[in-house]
Amino acid sequence: MKTIERYIVSSFLTAILLCWLVLTFVLSIGLLVKVTSLIAKGMPVGVIGEYFLTGIPQTIGFTIPLSVLIGALLVFGRLSTDSEIAAMRACGINLLRVMLWPLLLAGGLSLICLQIHNEIAPRSEEARLQLALNATSNMGLDLMEPGTFNDGPNQMKIWFASRDGEWLSDLRIYDKTKSGKDREIRATRARVNRQGDNLRLDLYKATIDPMDDEHPGAAHADRFSHEVPDAFKAARRTQKVRTSGSRELRQLLPVAEKLHADTSQAAAMVRSCPDCSQRTSKGKSACRNPVHEMARILQQSPGLYDPTLVKRLKTTCQECRARGCADPSHARILLAANAYARLQGLPSEIRVELHKRLALACAPFCFALIGIPLGIRSHRRESTAGVAIGLGIALLYYVVMILAEALKRTPALHPELLVWLPAAICVALAVWLIPKNQ
DSSP states (O other): OOHHHHHHHHHHHHHHHHHHHHHHHHHTHHHHHHHHHHHHTTOOHHHHHHHHHHHHHHHHHHHHHHHHHHHHHHHHHHHHHTTHHHHHHHTTOOHHHHHHHHHHHHHHHHHHHHHIIIIIHHHHHHHHHHHHHHHHHHHGGGGOOTTSOEEOGGGOEEEOSEEETTEEEEEEEEEEOTTSOEEEEEEEEEEEEEETTEEEEEEEEEEEESSBTTBOSOEEEEEEEEEETTTTSOOOOOOOSTTSOHHHHHHHHHHHHHHHHOGGGHHHHHHTOHHHHOBOTTSOBSOOOHHHHHHHHHHHSTTOOOHHHHHHHHHHOHHHHTTOOOOHHHHHHHHHHHHHHHHHHHHHHHHHHHHHHHHHHTHHHHHHHHHHHHHHHOOGGGHHHHHHHHHHHHHHHHHHHHHHHHTTTOGGGOHHHHTTHHHHHHHHHHHHHHHHHO
């Protein structure tokens, strides 16, 4: 590498590093606000540290391309303003030769972004969501506030007037029995005990209405022990498309297309998966495959999906229209309809996610390709014009990604192709601007 090339690359690399540090700090402020709220809730320091670290990769995936763009605009704008580009031309140095090493550096950063967006960021987001779920389950009643209804384990609603260590005063619990009926539990005092993953409540002067499904009516007791199984055991989340690695998505895509083409394959798909038949302690399937989740719903509701019937239900049944119908047959029909609707857009959603990750990984190279000629064309009197155009292109780049994400369940519009529009615009502008700067 010759002196001029070393000078340009060192300046470009320094500008990228400084911009990256500043942008990463700025974009991490939202994460810091979230961490502060977790500290206020009493989360353990170790959990908070892990939560913060798992949020960093996604931030880095966005700050690297922006750093490349701003670095290119600043460095090449300064070279142009100080007439160094003109001096290089006078010495017979071709502009493409000047751009070569910065573009190679941007290409290397694109490879880093490819790994971040395809593997590191999705797994970090999955780990962060599961970490928050585990922490909430482990903290149990520690996160609940007196004087308000709190979401408790197993869809319970818990209210208490005050708390003194393990003791709660004026406790009210609203939960559902196995048949889905609401049950109210009241106690003047209650002691909270944790036994493994179970929650044990020793209730004093308690009233339970109803006692259970087989004994309707209220029961009164001076002392009564109520145990909630697996109250502190975190639920296992179904894998989401955005939190799956690219390799997993490429394996999911043909499966989703197969089920989309023929929903009668649902039963065979569930039988072939050993995890679908296994149940967790909370009665949910152990399988985390999002396609298999819809296959299980369709298998349990064979032939129930009928658009005409669903439309009639939502028109004639007021509870179905309010999404609170207690009729089991209506609930199964609406559940099957919801699964079928989600299945229609799932292959398109997977394709959009795969293409979006590739397009985001290309952003550093595209931004360097457009930032260098824009920076060269900037002069002292119009130093902000190139910066404004470059930042406008960056904004367009990410706005189109958001638009494609919003249209991911409409395969007729081919949103997976829309994500490549900003990259095509960057290449077209570069092809037009570079010869003008020669």
